[in-house]
Amino acid sequence: MAVNRLIEKMEQEVILQVRDLQYAYSDEKMALKGVDLDIRQGERIAVMGSNGAGKSTFFLNINGVLQSEHGEIFYRGQKMTKKTMNDLRKNVGIVFQDADSQIIASTVQSEVSFGPMNLKLSRNDVRDRVDEALSYMNLTDFRHRPPHYLSGGEKKRVSIADIIAMHPEIIIFDEPTAALDPVNADMLEEVLEKMAQEGKTIMISTHDVDFAYRWAERVVVFCDGKIIADDAPLAVFSNETVIRQANLKRPMMLDIFETMREKGLVKDDRSYPKNVEEFKYCI
Amino acid sequence: MERIVQILLITAAVLMIIQGFLHRRKHEKDHSHSSFGHKHDGSVFSIDFYAYASRLRTWSPKYKAVFSMVCLLCCIICDNIYVSCAVILLMAYITVVMGGLPFRRYLSLMTIPLVFLFFGCVAIAIGFSGSPSGDFNLHLGFFYVYTSKESLWETLELITKALGAVSSMYMLTLSTPASEIIAVLRGIHMPKLLVELMNMIYRYIFLLMDTQCRMKNAAVSRLGYCDFKTSCVSFGQIASNLLVVSLKKGNAYYHALEARCYDGELRFLEEEKTVSAMQTAGALLSVSLLLCIWRLTV
Numbered sequence: 212m213a214v215n216r217l218i219e220k221m222e223q224e225v226i227l228q229v230r231d232l233q234y235a236y237s238d239e240k241m242a243l244k245g246v247d248l249d250i251r252q253g254e255r256i257a258v259m260g261s262n263g264a265g266k267s268t269f270f271l272n273i274n275g276v277l278q279s280e281h282g283e284i285f286y287r288g289q290k291m292t293k294k295t296m297n298d299l300r301k302n303v304g305i306v307f308q309d310a311d312s313q314i315i316a317s318t319v320q321s322e323v324s325f326g327p328m329n330l331k332l333s334r335n336d337v338r339d340r341v342d343e344a345l346s347y348m349n350l351t352d353f354r355h356r357p358p359h360y361l362s363g364g365e366k367k368r369v370s371i372a373d374i375i376a377m378h379p380e381i382i383i384f385d386e387p388t389a390a391l392d393p394v395n396a397d398m399l400e401e402v403l404e405k406m407a408q409e410g411k412t413i414m415i416s417t418h419d420v421d422f423a424y425r426w427a428e429r430v431v432v433f434c435d436g437k438i439i440a441d442d443a444p445l446a447v448f449s450n451e452t453v454i455r456q457a458n459l460k461r462p463m464m465l466d467i468f469e470t471m472r473e474k475g476l477v478k479d480d481r482s483y484p485k486n487v488e489e490f491k492y493c494i
Numbered sequence: 495m496e497r498i499v500q501i502l503l504i505t506a507a508v509l510m511i512i513q514g515f516l517h518r519r520k521h522e523k524d525h526s527h528s529s530f531g532h533k534h535d536g537s538v539f540s541i542d543f544y545a546y547a548s549r550l551r552t553w554s555p556k557y558k559a560v561f562s563m564v565c566l567l568c569c570i571i572c573d574n575i576y577v578s579c580a581v582i583l584l585m586a587y588i589t590v591v592m593g594g595l596p597f598r599r600y601l602s603l604m605t606i607p608l609v610f611l612f613f614g615c616v617a618i619a620i621g622f623s624g625s626p627s628g629d630f631n632l633h634l635g636f637f638y639v640y641t642s643k644e645s646l647w648e649t650l651e652l653i654t655k656a657l658g659a660v661s662s663m664y665m666l667t668l669s670t671p672a673s674e675i676i677a678v679l680r681g682i683h684m685p686k687l688l689v690e691l692m693n694m695i696y697r698y699i700f701l702l703m704d705t706q707c708r709m710k711n712a713a714v715s716r717l718g719y720c721d722f723k724t725s726c727v728s729f730g731q732i733a734s735n736l737l738v739v740s741l742k743k744g745n746a747y748y749h750a751l752e753a754r755c756y757d758g759e760l761r762f763l764e765e766e767k768t769v770s771a772m773q774t775a776g777a778l779l780s781v782s783l784l785l786c787i788w789r790l791t792v
Contacts, residue, residue: 317673324763329755
């Protein structure tokens with residue numbers, strides 16, 4: 212079934228195509244050394260890799276903040292140049308890792324309105340989008356609060372509402388669970404689920420292998436500025452060389468399941484459980 | 495005539511204090527300011543906090559700005575002690591009773607300008623001379639410190655005038671969050687550069703304070719403040735680190751701005767708050783009251 216879904220996804224339209232992208236912050240060290248990636252409509256992609264592997268640089272590149280001399284980015288088949296960079300920024304949204312370095316306005320409402328205002332929408336449209344994004348993230352009561360009187364989890368929600376209000380086609384989350392408590396992390400996962408149901412294309416960079424295993428349909432592994440694996444989670448996490456090279460760990464669910472199968476405790480029907488619910492079903 | 499105005503002003507002051515006190519008692523029972531997550535210490539934070547907690551926040555910031563400016567101008571133009579006293583009382587009434595700021599907090603905030611005023615006015619009230627002069631004098635060895643009834647009265651007039659002007663501004667700042675004041679400034683076509691700088695500085699003050707607080711805690715936990723010399727070294731290191739962190743953060747901010755289509759101008763959706771007929775009537779009534787007091791006592 213998973214394979215079928217994957218094939219189904221393969222046939223979906225490609226939104227973003229990245230070809231041989233290279234980027235260097237300074238002359239000495241290359242942060243990206245030739246990256247190729249296709250992002251299709253409705254995909255859930257987990258981006259993994261150790262710190263400094265080039266994930267964040269890659270995100271800033273496909274959002275158009277950083278512009279590379281070498282390499283090409285196509286948005287819906289159209290090659291992006293300096294002039295069309297704003298198309299990229301409109302359609303690819305990034306939720307930054309640190310909410311405090313994203314929030315600039317002094318009330319939640321004006322913060323969320325910043326993106327839509329830059330899209331040069333009419334006042335009423337901006338208001339509608341802000342209302343929608345705030346209710347999506349359960350922030351309507353916080354509308355007039357200043358960000359410095361919000362908790363960490365609330366700030367994170369504001370930073371997500373910021374991006375939702377811009378209606379991008381691809382939403383990128385840069386290590387979203389890094390500073391969240393378990394309750395807020397669960398909240399985030401619910402939001403991600405909701406977005407996926409609505410057919411949004413989501414890309415998440417994370418170090419949490421268990422999360423990537425249960426949530427993603429596709430795992431992209433960065434190592435030293437290059438993509439070393441790009442496949443379904445099971446295939447990536449079963450590949451010992453990739454795991455060792457990228458400093459990853461195997462998901463606990465996968466280990467437990469394989470151990471139980473070796474001992475003959477579960478049926479061996481080649482289907483792997485992704486979460487505890489599916490696991491219960493297997494036994 | 496003057497007598498009547500004096501009596502009226504004193505009665506108003508007494509009534510106001512009583513009402514403010516009663517209001518506070520009532521409020522302590524149903525404590526309503528718990529809606530904010532946390533509160534910072536220090537006066538900058540508390541003014542900001544009170545502005546957000548004020549009941550006058552729903553009023554239009556433009557209305558509040560215009561009203562407080564008119565009262566301030568009344569104070570200065572009329573140059574009359576009774577008008578000044580009336581403005582002080584009126585503003586205190588609006589801020590404390592209508593806005594719901596605890597009276598004691600208001601007094602403690604008022605002491606800041608009062609201290610400056612007091613020291614400033616001492617220089618005006620007293621004079622030095624070699625021979626005894628004025629209505630009151632004090633012999634201090636080689637010279638006399640003296641003052642007269644007129645100069646004392648003049649000083650009092652000056653203090654009330656300044657205090658009236660300050661309390662008008664307090665009314666505005668204690669009921670209007672900085673972002674709304676900035677929006678008003680944008681509305682009167684203040685240069686964009688200044689307005690945007692104000693917006694950003696306001697936001698970053700809190701971030702900087704937060705970062706500094708965390709760095710200091712980290713230093714304290716490692717005995718960085720155990721004696722005076724170490725404290726000085728730690729303070730210097732934190733200050734230089736803060737600069738480096740700010741530069742780095744500045745870069746991160748710029749990326750985050752660009753990612754949301756920033757094109758060199760900060761634009762936000764601003765709330766349009768309407769002015770009710772009652773508010774207009776109240777403002778007109780107050781200003782005409784001030785003018786009446788002025789006419790009666792000139």
